[in-house]
Amino acid sequence: MNRLYHVALSPFCRKVRLTLAEKKIEVELIEERYWEPSPDFLRRNPAGKVPVLRLDNRMMSESQAICEYIEETVPTPPLLPRDPEGRYEVRRLCGWFDDKFNQEVTRKVMGERVWKKVMKKGYPDSKTVKEGLSAIKFHIDYMSWLLDQRRWLAGDAMTLADFTAAAHLSCLDYISDVDWNRSDVVKDWYAKIKSRPAFRSLLADQLPGMPPAPQYAELDF
Structure with a gap:
């Protein structure tokens, strides 16, 4: 199951959620209290930040990098111009x-x-x-x-x-x-x-x- 470790009112998490939803990629949302980092969370992202996306058994962090990865692997509907x-x-x-x-x-x-x-x-x-x-x-x-x-x-x-x-x-x-x-x-x-x-x-x-x-x-x- 794909999972997004997130905080509801984080704009960086929301950007990833919007991108996933627009591309119709289903994920399980997991609330992560990143200010109380657990060993498991730090293993997922040593930077101790959200969002963290587990997609097809790949663990990814940094919202812009995540969104561009999604755009490149699921190009429709497009969220980046071609030129x-x-x-x-x-x-x-x-x-x-x-x-x-x-x-x-x-x-x-x-x-x-x-x-x-x-x-x-x-x-x-x-x-x-x-x-x-x-x-x-x-x-x-x-x-x-x-x-x-x-x-x-x-x-x-x-x-x-x-x-x-x-x-x-x-x-x-x-x-x-x-x-x-x-x-x-x-x-x-x-x-x-x-x-x-x-x-x-x-x-x-x-x-x-x-x-x-x-x-x-x-x-x-």
């Missing part, structure tokens, strides 16, 4: 969200408001949360600029770049920390992603002691 320029743009935007957006927004907001509570590391630092919520405005404006020129973030077709961005934003939306009124075009883009069958398992996520925001699972939000 080098298009693939570059997808990879650039995946890096934008997994690096820049994660550092400036996800880590600050989710780290303080969710993971400190889950890991029992004290109370949120309001200054750090405010910094993250301020930074997200710039990123939404950038996405809006991209989507004014394209149907999807990286071009005319949905790609891994869209799944990467949606993975981060969906985590923040779980705790109602995305101002969807800031950009109609970004809200419409997210509504299209959110309505895909691949997104259904994400919308069913429930963190113990921390229920999702009311609009989180609503397709018409």
